[in-house]
């Protein structure tokens with residue numbers, strides 16, 4: 001397949017490399033000087049998009065996506081697929097999709113979970129919104145870049161699934177960390193705490209697969225000095241998107257809002273920037289109730 005790939009950063013570069021490795025003809029563009037093995041670089045986003053059957057974008061936010069979409073949509077052939085894998089606000093995803101459809105294109109919003117490791121290993125999970133025809137064309141690319149793609153419904157539903165999932169993740173990580181800090185103060189051994197909770201009704205992915213306490217459970221960023229992993233800054237971005245969406249549709253999300261406020265404080269006023277999102281545990285360890 002002839003593929004345009006715009007946004008070759010931490011995630012986009014390894015995703016594009018995997019597509020090229022699998023034998024697809026990938027033309028890339030990034031604002032920054034980058035080179036990716038097997039990917040031909042174009043001089044502009046429009047040039048990368050011209051003649052492509054699928055144009056993939058992997059960009060920082062909704063404003064940038066809107067700007068790039070404005071450049072690439074007029075350059076794309078009718079019937080081609082605009083596949084955005086960035087995490088952006090639901091409104092931007094839906095607006096860009098409408099613009100693409102009006103130009104005779106298929107549009108998919110397909111944010112990912114799995115992080116840089118998943119991008120490099122081709123094991124991402126894609127949450128996909130958009131039309132069935134586009135999903136069927138993109139399916140073979142999802143199979144190369146990831147291990148699972150779930151079609152969640154019409155445009156915007158991929159982003160909706162992503163922010164709902166990460167709102168649960170942010171809240172459960174905080175709950176797991178504050179419970180560990182309480183257990184410490186009550187004199188409960190961390191291994192015992194893990195053995196009980198991971199097999200009881202308090203279990204979650206945060207405890208079982210990504211334990212925030214070092215030396216316990218499977219290997220996680222806690223065992224590596226809380227180097228991300230999944231950075232607290234990115235969790236804050238996703239929590240803000242969840243709260244922005246909740247406001248738009250008048251949904252009451254008190255736990256999501258509390259998680260968002262706490263990660264904002266952690267990243268912006270404390271030492272959370274650049275640390276893994278599970279570094280909430282050492283944060284709670286140092287604190288009392290005041």
Ligand code: NAD
Pocket residue numbers: 006007008009010011012029030031032045058059060061064067068085086087088112113114115116229230234237
């Ligand atoms: P990144 O900042 O490393 O990459 C973004 C790239 O986009 C950069 O190379 C930048 O130069 C390029 N760019 C910005 N504006 C551009 C423009 N106008 N034209 C062309 N290129 C432009 O970010 P990332 O970590 O690769 O994340 C990309 C997206 O994936 C984000 O939406 C992020 O939320 C999401 N995501 C990231 C992770 C992760 O672990 N890093 C996990 C899941 C989802």
